[in-house]
Amino acid sequence: MAKLINCECGQVVRGKTDDELVAAASEHVNRDHPELVGKLTRDDILAMAEEEE
Ligand SMILES: [Zn+2]
Numbered sequence: 200m201a202k203l204i205n206c207e208c209g210q211v212v213r214g215k216t217d218d219e220l221v222a223a224a225s226e227h228v229n230r231d232h233p234e235l236v237g238k239l240t241r242d243d244i245l246a247m248a249e250e251e252e
Contacts, residue, residue: 200250200251202214203220204220208232213251217245220244220245221241224239225239
Protein backbone atom coordinates (compact mmCIF):
# COMPACT_ATOMS: atom_id res chain seq x y z
CA MET A 200 0.00 0.00 0.00
CA ALA A 201 1.45 3.33 -1.07
CA LYS A 202 1.66 5.99 1.60
CA LEU A 203 2.03 9.72 1.65
CA ILE A 204 2.84 12.51 4.06
CA ASN A 205 1.32 15.96 3.79
CA CYS A 206 4.20 18.00 5.13
CA GLU A 207 3.45 21.16 7.10
CA CYS A 208 5.22 23.14 4.37
CA GLY A 209 2.66 22.02 1.81
CA GLN A 210 4.78 19.46 0.03
CA VAL A 211 3.47 15.93 -0.40
CA VAL A 212 6.00 13.13 0.04
CA ARG A 213 5.08 9.73 -1.37
CA GLY A 214 6.46 6.23 -1.21
CA LYS A 215 5.33 2.87 -2.54
CA THR A 216 6.69 1.14 0.54
CA ASP A 217 7.53 2.19 4.09
CA ASP A 218 11.22 2.19 3.17
CA GLU A 219 10.66 4.41 0.15
CA LEU A 220 8.49 6.78 2.15
CA VAL A 221 11.05 7.09 4.93
CA ALA A 222 13.82 7.68 2.37
CA ALA A 223 11.77 10.31 0.52
CA ALA A 224 10.81 12.04 3.76
CA SER A 225 14.42 12.08 4.95
CA GLU A 226 15.48 13.63 1.66
CA HIS A 227 12.76 16.27 1.96
CA VAL A 228 13.76 17.09 5.53
CA ASN A 229 17.43 17.35 4.52
CA ARG A 230 16.55 19.74 1.72
CA ASP A 231 13.76 21.86 3.22
CA HIS A 232 13.82 21.38 7.00
CA PRO A 233 17.45 21.24 8.06
CA GLU A 234 16.44 22.13 11.62
CA LEU A 235 14.64 18.77 11.84
CA VAL A 236 17.52 16.63 10.59
CA GLY A 237 18.26 13.96 13.17
CA LYS A 238 15.09 14.66 15.16
CA LEU A 239 12.66 12.54 13.18
CA THR A 240 12.87 8.81 13.62
CA ARG A 241 11.53 6.22 11.22
CA ASP A 242 8.62 5.70 13.64
CA ASP A 243 7.89 9.46 13.68
CA ILE A 244 7.81 9.53 9.91
CA LEU A 245 5.56 6.50 9.64
CA ALA A 246 3.25 7.93 12.31
CA MET A 247 2.69 10.99 10.08
CA ALA A 248 1.96 8.88 7.02
CA GLU A 249 -1.46 8.32 5.52
CA GLU A 250 -2.40 5.51 3.19
CA GLU A 251 -2.86 6.70 -0.35
CA GLU A 252 -6.33 6.09 -1.77
ZN1 LIG B 1 8.22 20.04 4.31
